[in-house]
Amino acid sequence: MTGAAFGGYQNEIYLQGLAGTTPAFTTDATGLEAAAEKVLEPGPFSYVAGAAGSGATARANRAAFDRWKIVPRMLTDATHRDLATTVLGTPMPAPLALAPVGVQTIVHPDGELATARAAAALGVPMILSTAASSTIEDVAAANGDGPRWFQLYWPGDNDVCASILARAKKEGYTALVVTLDTWTLAWRPGDLDQAYLPFLHGDGVAVPFSDPVFRARLEKPPEDDPASAILRWISMVTGTDKAWAQLPFLREHWDGPIVLKGIQHPDDARRAVDAGMDGIVVSNHGGRQVDGALGSLDALPGVVAAVGGRTEVLFDSGVRTGADMIKALALGADAVLLGRPYLYGLAHGGEDGVRHVLRSLLADFDLTLGLSGHRTVAELGAADLVRT
Amino acid sequence: MTGAAFGGYQNEIYLQGLAGTTPAFTTDATGLEAAAEKVLEPGPFSYVAGAAGSGATARANRAAFDRWKIVPRMLTDATHRDLATTVLGTPMPAPLALAPVGVQTIVHPDGELATARAAAALGVPMILSTAASSTIEDVAAANGDGPRWFQLYWPGDNDVCASILARAKKEGYTALVVTLDTWTLAWRPGDLDQAYLPFLHGDGVAVPFSDPVFRARLEKPPEDDPASAILRWISMVTGTDKAWAQLPFLREHWDGPIVLKGIQHPDDARRAVDAGMDGIVVSNHGGRQVDGALGSLDALPGVVAAVGGRTEVLFDSGVRTGADMIKALALGADAVLLGRPYLYGLAHGGEDGVRHVLRSLLADFDLTLGLSGHRTVAELGAADLVRT
Amino acid sequence: MTGAAFGGYQNEIYLQGLAGTTPAFTTDATGLEAAAEKVLEPGPFSYVAGAAGSGATARANRAAFDRWKIVPRMLTDATHRDLATTVLGTPMPAPLALAPVGVQTIVHPDGELATARAAAALGVPMILSTAASSTIEDVAAANGDGPRWFQLYWPGDNDVCASILARAKKEGYTALVVTLDTWTLAWRPGDLDQAYLPFLHGDGVAVPFSDPVFRARLEKPPEDDPASAILRWISMVTGTDKAWAQLPFLREHWDGPIVLKGIQHPDDARRAVDAGMDGIVVSNHGGRQVDGALGSLDALPGVVAAVGGRTEVLFDSGVRTGADMIKALALGADAVLLGRPYLYGLAHGGEDGVRHVLRSLLADFDLTLGLSGHRTVAELGAADLVRT
């Protein structure tokens, strides 16, 4: 699948217009949230759209993108574009993967299965969350031949951890994405005001509930006492005392690339390199964890400089448009993750909604890349941007 | 026509007030868009007012103007002003031309013909778009003795290109303005959400439809199968692989000044000079092509420095007021292009509407120039501005 | 009248609260405009509140104040304050004068006479506009023993000019304030959209209409043909070709301090010093003349540095609060002028309204000065501010 094919979604929509058909869901990346709010209950909407504390970090994520501007180049013959790249050993049609998001059934009954199908259809890697509401096995089946990675909320119980990793590996998840920034949940007023935490209501627990080692840790099976099982699960995730010294445990139990997600400080990036990690994700969890933090894109240049090419760098938090992708890539990211927007697509139309959002973003990226004067992702660099 | 005559439009309006008459359309350059929205269908309005992606570039265009401030001078005796200048060999009553805008019949049935008449009445050069909804010949007739230039969307088919250029030359279009930034359409959510592309509905195709070489390329005449003809035309414009090396073709087929429109990077400006171009237009197509790009005025100083006076520099994208014109000129532009605002005038009142918008802008420019302490455009320079 | 007396207006209001009485008009300087809009017709409101072009200069005036911040000092014993100063030879209870504003009857039938009475009651100098709707003589009578200056729109006809100056001098106007920035009216969309120019409807013409030399210039007396008389008057003011070389004429015909109003550039300030002017007013006419210009407070430091204490510097444009006064004074102004706010007070309640607005501003200034740690205006300096 070539870049031109992505951009072709635009023509597809215009041509449908001849028959009087308009897109079922908006093509405006900045309008997705408002459109999703109309089809979601307040609890799920707040959980997805919300952020930590005053929301300052989420706003900073967007403001950081606005500080950098693309300087387009002319007459470069960028008609034929090839957006393909390989990240973490995974060939990708474009430098984009789906960020891990848990409990997707709160926005649509098909949840992660729909996402897995849409991702596979486009060849975009999906990162399955430990907090998913479908099992590792079911998502793998839905994803089929599509590329997939597994995100880990690192359990305190090593046996549970090893069991989950083994299942993921067996099911063809090639890379492991270890989230560092969420060993406890942040203060999220949007959810707290509604006392809404999806895990407590039975969503997003398929991965642990289906795990035999985890089940063995419980007094009763989850089916008999879901609330206790959920609390046990949360307690295993929350408050764990993970530190750099424990990373070898993951390496022992994962035969493939390992990526640390949540890096914002250059020193932490250096430590990840020193620890032999295969990649890092510069991310602040979409502003959902530390309120008042720097915009993730503001962290990217320092991290890229610290890493010096010794490990792969993915970028996450705040990506909405093709221009955002270009900016992150030009500042040194190897690929970016998309989070909330595909959940809005899922909320609106299940698998079709996710596909529509992804195709829209990829078309936007493809066209904006070409109109900026580039044919490949590799051409992008700091010279393409100015800071205002 | 002198500057004082432009400013006199103000007195004309005030004196009409004695008879209880107010202007039919607003004189507020920043209120034109909202006023036009009231008389336009959503499709045409979105097409004209909309921008690429998140609209960030269109906002950046305006923000760039706001960073520069005029420092007015006193007691300079600027009562009698002469705004006249000559750009691309064309004597002009003021450093202003009408930017090329296609498919003008979507906002008013008189379309480009009304624009051509209004421009001629004021002596302001009109740049006819390749995507115009009237023919090269009809617009020339409507424009009469008025100065006119021709804008080229550079067709992939050299014979079609040569045919169009020959027709334009024959009809008295003196300069050729080659748009570089729109060899494919950007991702424009405002249009996509409505699946509205005017070309697909028969507007804006008069130039190619009337071209004998283009017609010869079709299986059926456009009259018999307009949809196919349009798609063929779009395919000729979209995806062409133009590059610097092909510029000599244009020189061979155009006996007059050639201007490259869409330059934002100093290196591209230098290449245009090296290629012997007679001018460039610093433009980002009003923010309609590359989302997340720098404001066009932010690009101007670097381009002017790179060019070093070796070619003429026109400025486009974001101009709304007389103060905007002064800023662009003080930063080194030889003239500016006006885009959307005159479309809003056309939407409101056809030829009269265009004239009103132009007279308002010219009066504003004339008065603001004089009140800033200047009598001629040539006096303007960087010393007239401060950056805040 | 001491500073403490100004601050006492606060206590007066609070004590009235014991009897259930609240102020008739708001005490919020930033709420005056909205409050006045409720009692004014659209034409007069737009004329007073409006600005040139896009309104950018008016916004820049406010933004300039926001860039500077006061750093308050503690334990300085500022209980007893003396705000008095002497500017242009006029002892003043505080460094404040009423900016010249014409045609005040458009907002209240008592017009300039009410303003003159309110100013006199507080001892604040009033600057009468050439475009006033009451005569030089009537305003002087209403002003009584109050300090008063005269503002000149410099007529093209030297005899008319000399006649007006002689009348003003005879009536006790001590200083002459020559407005440089309004030899023609700017493009003001708010007024133009309504085709509203008060002069054309008979307001604001008392000064010229009552002048015998001006009357002698007319074919018919103004009473018989007011429209022609007004147009004649406007033509005398508009388009005059005044320049630095003509300043000696004013000196010959004015026995007292002469001040140039409208200076924004340091070089113009130097020329005023070189021309022997007794003062300058750093002003952009409240943003009513040159659109897109720098905020007047942004111009002040450069002008103060250029002047180097060789002439008095007044500040105008954007002053709303006591903190604004402190900032202008700390940056080197000897006094400030207040414009639109007192018109809003006049609109709401005639003389009482003007007094209320002035007492509110003076109380705010008095209290803010003291709470900043100062007892006199002379103590203020650049060390009291930081730039953010």
Next chain:
Amino acid sequence: MTGAAFGGYQNEIYLQGLAGTTPAFTTDATGLEAAAEKVLEPGPFSYVAGAAGSGATARANRAAFDRWKIVPRMLTDATHRDLATTVLGTPMPAPLALAPVGVQTIVHPDGELATARAAAALGVPMILSTAASSTIEDVAAANGDGPRWFQLYWPGDNDVCASILARAKKEGYTALVVTLDTWTLAWRPGDLDQAYLPFLHGDGVAVPFSDPVFRARLEKPPEDDPASAILRWISMVTGTDKAWAQLPFLREHWDGPIVLKGIQHPDDARRAVDAGMDGIVVSNHGGRQVDGALGSLDALPGVVAAVGGRTEVLFDSGVRTGADMIKALALGADAVLLGRPYLYGLAHGGEDGVRHVLRSLLADFDLTLGLSGHRTVAELGAADLVRT
């Protein structure tokens, strides 16, 4: 009480959600004001939420926080946190104290007594205002074993001052917080427009009314003539001529730490150190006194540098979230004061409301500190922030 216990409030709320219970009052620190407005009369709401003049200083307080951003660190094992600190000799569970706020009965009948109980329940120091609507003795009784300090509006009458200090000392208020910035009330349009000053209506006078020395100064007992007594009291506070030289009087009459509240300038901080003060509070009274002043957090770094560790530095003005606390502490504050937010809690639900607001802020602080990678307050420093 450990940090983890504070963060546990989050889980408590989520678990209540299982039973369908949501918090009675918002957990969103930035939504407290709007929520309180719904339950308060306009006078009290304006008194609490309002600010001086145009409100610019209150806005600057918030903008200053937004300029600094937290850079979170990963894998630091911050599961177990200890937020405890000791400030002014007072052991505190977290670096937070309740800012002195007078007349609390205007928002809830239980007033300061409810605040004292809530503070004691959490171990957070309360600073009782001289303008409190309950007596020194009653608040001490309500506060019980809780830590408490006393805020002084420094009376002009030394005997009254000595009497009040003696009572406070006797009742276990350990530190004295002397407010410097409010020796007279600022111009506050919100209150003035309603002529609302709570003291004049009998609120907030318990401290002086109950003081025998003050009573002896009156002609009639306060019970017989409250209005006169209030005016007498205000006159004692207003207009006093305190200066640095008078600080020894306080030292003579207070056996414990003395803190000067209202410092914004580094030179004033140095003088406080030179005068042997035990601490200072960097504060601008929440923007309620000097309009147009710098944001208090903008003043903090300069003050901390000037002090050089020679005295304790508390921070006040604009704190709303846990991230705000982290920023102030990282910039050198030893603890912060919380003002308006707990009044909003009091307004909504008395003691329970104050406790909810405090628990929410402490949980937010606890979680944000941990998620930023820190276990103790002492770890925080300038390296945790970047300025954008």
